[in-house]
Amino acid sequence: xxxxxxxxxxxxxxxxxxxxxxxxxxxxxxxxxxxxxxxxxxxxxxxxxxxxxxxxxxxxxxxxxxxxxxxxxxxxxxxxxxxxxxxxxxxxxxxxxxxxxxxxxxxxxxxxxxxxxxxxxxxxxxxxxxxxxxxxxxxxxxxxxxxxxxxxxxxxxxxxxxxxxxxxxxxxxxxxxxxxxxxxxxxxxxxxxxxxxxxxxxxxxxxxxxxxxxxxxxxxxxxxxxxxxxxxxxxxxxxxxxxxxxxxxxxxxxxxxxxxxxxxxxxxxxxxxxxxxxxxxxxxxxxxxxxxxxxxxxxxxxxxxxxxxxxxxxxxxxxxxxxxxxxxxxxxxxxxxxxxxxxxxxxxxxxxxxxxxxxxxxxxxxxxxxxxxxxxxxxxxxxxxxxxxxxxxxxxxxxxx
Amino acid sequence: xxxxxxxxxxxxxxxxxxxxxxxxxxxxxxxxxxxxxxxxxxxxxxxxxxxxxxxxxxxxxxxxxxxxxxxxxxxxxxxxxxxxxxxxxxxxxxxxxxxxxxxxxxxxxxxxxxxxxxxxxxxxxxxxxxxxxxxxxxxxxxxxxxxxxxxxxxxxxxxxxxxxxxxxxxxxxxxxxxxxxxxxxxxxxxxxxxxxxxxxxxxxxxxxxxxxxxxxxxxxxxxxxxxxxxxxxxxxxxxxxxxxxxxxxxxxxxxxxxxxxxxxxxxxx
Numbered sequence: 001x002x003x004x005x006x007x008x009x010x011x012x013x014x015x016x017x018x019x020x021x022x023x024x025x026x027x028x029x030x031x032x033x034x035x036x037x038x039x040x041x042x043x044x045x046x047x048x049x050x051x052x053x054x055x056x057x058x059x060x061x062x063x064x065x066x067x068x069x070x071x072x073x074x075x076x077x078x079x080x081x082x083x084x085x086x087x088x089x090x091x092x093x094x095x096x097x098x099x100x101x102x103x104x105x106x107x108x109x110x111x112x113x114x115x116x117x118x119x120x121x122x123x124x125x126x127x128x129x130x131x132x133x134x135x136x137x138x139x140x141x142x143x144x145x146x147x148x149x150x151x152x153x154x155x156x157x158x159x160x161x162x163x164x165x166x167x168x169x170x171x172x173x174x175x176x177x178x179x180x181x182x183x184x185x186x187x188x189x190x191x192x193x194x195x196x197x198x199x200x201x202x203x204x205x206x207x208x209x210x211x212x213x214x215x216x217x218x219x220x221x222x223x224x225x226x227x228x229x230x231x232x233x234x235x236x237x238x239x240x241x242x243x244x245x246x247x248x249x250x251x252x253x254x255x256x257x258x259x260x261x262x263x264x265x266x267x268x269x270x271x272x273x274x275x276x277x278x279x280x281x282x283x284x285x286x287x288x289x290x291x292x293x294x295x296x297x298x299x300x301x302x303x304x305x306x307x308x309x310x311x312x313x314x315x316x317x318x319x320x321x322x323x324x325x326x327x328x329x330x331x332x333x334x335x336x337x338x339x340x341x342x343x344x345x346x347x348x349x350x351x352x353x354x355x356x357x358x359x360x361x362x363x364x365x366x367x368x369x370x371x372x373x374x375x376x377x378x379x380x381x382x383x384x385x386x387x388x389x390x391x392x393x394x395x396x397x398x399x400x401x
Numbered sequence: 402x403x404x405x406x407x408x409x410x411x412x413x414x415x416x417x418x419x420x421x422x423x424x425x426x427x428x429x430x431x432x433x434x435x436x437x438x439x440x441x442x443x444x445x446x447x448x449x450x451x452x453x454x455x456x457x458x459x460x461x462x463x464x465x466x467x468x469x470x471x472x473x474x475x476x477x478x479x480x481x482x483x484x485x486x487x488x489x490x491x492x493x494x495x496x497x498x499x500x501x502x503x504x505x506x507x508x509x510x511x512x513x514x515x516x517x518x519x520x521x522x523x524x525x526x527x528x529x530x531x532x533x534x535x536x537x538x539x540x541x542x543x544x545x546x547x548x549x550x551x552x553x554x555x556x557x558x559x560x561x562x563x564x565x566x567x568x569x570x571x572x573x574x575x576x577x578x579x580x581x582x583x584x585x586x587x588x589x590x591x592x593x594x595x596x597x598x599x600x601x602x603x604x605x606x607x608x609x610x611x612x613x614x615x616x617x618x619x620x621x622x623x624x625x626x627x628x629x630x631x632x633x634x635x636x637x638x639x640x641x642x643x644x645x646x647x648x649x650x651x652x653x654x655x656x657x658x659x660x661x662x663x664x665x666x667x668x669x670x
Contacts, residue, residue: 196513197552198496207497259550260511264496267489270459289592292584293550 072304072323073279074103075350077233079162080277082107084231086160090177092212094205094234096241100180103235104173108162111353165352177216181208183242199254201243202261205234209268218272232276237261238294239281247284255290262297301328304348321347325357418447420537420574423566425604427581427597430612431623435653437543438463440578442470445477449575450535452528454521454542456488469656482535484528510553518553518561525565529573538575540565545600546582546593555595562600605630607643613650624650625660 084091085107093100183201186208191200198206209232213219218230238244238258245252262278269276282291282303295301306323307315325346347360424440426433434457441463444451455463463485464474477483486507494500495511502512507524509515529538548558562579569575581600583593601607609626628643649660 194498194513196496196498197511203497206493210493210497256550256552260496260552263489263547263551264493266457267492270462270489289584296582297547297550 071308072306072348072350074235075108075164076304077235077277077279078103078107081231081233082110082162082168083160084229085168085173085176085178086110087229088176089229089231090179090216090218092179092181092209092230092232094181094183094208094232095236096183096201096239097236100182104178104180105167105170107168107173108164109166109168110172111161111163161354163353164350179208179212181205187243197256198260198264199243199257202237202257206261206264206268209265213268213272213274218274220272227273230272230274232274234276234278237278237280238285246287246290247281248286250286252287252290255287259290259293259297262294266297295328298329302326303328318347320349321358321360322349323347324360416447418444418449418537419576421570422576422606423570423604424576424578424606424608425581425597425600426578426608426610427583428610429583430585431610433580433582433608433610434458434543435658436608436610437541437578437580438466438470439658441474441541442467442472444539444541444576445472445474445483448482448535449537449539450482450484450529450531450533451477451539451541452484452486452525454486454488454525454540456486456542456547457544459489460485460487481533486524486528510548511551513552516554517557518548522561522564526568529569529575538569538573540569540575540577542577542579544580544582546580546596549592549596555592555599558596559599562603566603601643604643610651620652621650622652624648624663 081091081093081104091104093103095103181204183205186204187201196203213230214221216222216228216230217226218228222228236242238246240247242258244258245254246258258280265276265278268274278298280291280294282294285291303326304323305326307318307321308323325348327346346357348357426436426440441451441453445467453463460474467474474483474485478485488508491506491508492511495506495508498512502514503509504515504520504523507521509520510518525540529540545558545562549555566577569577579600581593581597583597606629607627609628610623611626612623613621625648627647627649629645630643648663650663651658651660
């Protein structure tokens, strides 16, 4: 599946970061299945008995999305942290550029009143936009298709909604424990690093997380009644601000530093009650192979591609959305097969009160006078989306079967 | 029988295990970990002594999957049939250089003071030896390419696999199964591609998993290309090429995987 990097970076790259968050979840399991651990803000998975947390964007309980421009991925990170606050989890935030306190002060405010149930299932979108669900006239063929789920639908009780235009009240935020790691404050003036696959910056971060897990007993040593989840948010790993040169060089000297860190992080997550969201500016990483390895070392990996600043922003095909969402990897912890979504063609839009992810459906090509160029557009975008066999593509590629 | 189609095609069964085989699993744009889980179950059921280097997931993950395939890893480990290295478990201590530096730690290469995989090989040596009631000895590695992500050089990995093959396949007449994961770009000459090419020359059976060339499909998870060396009196020697080839498609289920010829998926027919 090709990540369509069609965005042309005209000006400053820094402000238009293509970040890719990945999520690691815990496979920590209680030995006795009969007693369910009840920690607020979690529920056990029926598939494999793991504990699931919501990430803060209810469409993203299982899949973490990453958008190319740091505006959306930052938003998601904030949703993730905000959900932690609302659920009373312990929150850990690591960052190298923006002081963590600033990020925390900018979390979206939760909408805590009741939401009517038909507004809830954002993840369920019908194939046709028609109001009349009973019978479809033009798109009759779709009537027999099951309602499309992006495999992300969740009940409204699990996960909350947030108002992106308001910030979270300070009292709410201060009611939870929050630990931070800000690299400029942690790096010693002189580093005497011995040769190691992992750089000092990442080593300090890893140690900080390890110590927190041990101190607070997230590794299972805390008494059962006071067990809680640790939500770890790590901003823009791999960027030069983390003293990493994978974004600067095609053959970086620290090529395995980030991946070694992610390996260690996975080790910590697998043995504790933690969940983690990491954003990575993958558009800056020059060596494609490194990004592949980063993806493989995470459980869930999503790439967000914002239309902002690209030719798609004005393309009428995409007018309903802010960007595309590519599912690069889905987790299959403790089971042989993962929950595969019906389709990997997803798009997102950020509305004031929700960040919604939907199956991408291009509008029907109704007009006879539509010029050939827009037909080519459709074919081109369908190909870029690597849609399932038999999409709208009109290419001459030999199909396998 | 976990792999009815593949098993009968390759002559694999719990009753008959080939000796001295090096089986190379690889994936590109797909996840071949289901294969390594199947081989693990297969060899345990066949009564082999298994050394499993689980470098990318916790023991409980493999255990949960194995249970779905009908095998109890906890029991196998307790009885001494299975020796399991849980790579993740000691990794943080080694990465953070905590504790003493010693060759006794199989994951000691994470410290950075070792440039090769000597300590990992010593672990393998200790684990596969000692003929007992379980036989033959099998080494499974999941997966080899993660070592590249941990700063180990291609040369060191190839050395390691060479030593393992000599010990397991030649000296002990057992089998070795290794998984290598590569990226999309076939022309990339570095890292995983180089590893894959070199190991392909040495193996007797290669299973390559790939996503479908036409894109993502929910009902068909991918295709598998099976290549193997001819066996029997007319066969080429150990240096012979993987002459035989077959292409199948597959879908992974909760408790197994089904293989079928191209175009015959139940979703299509």
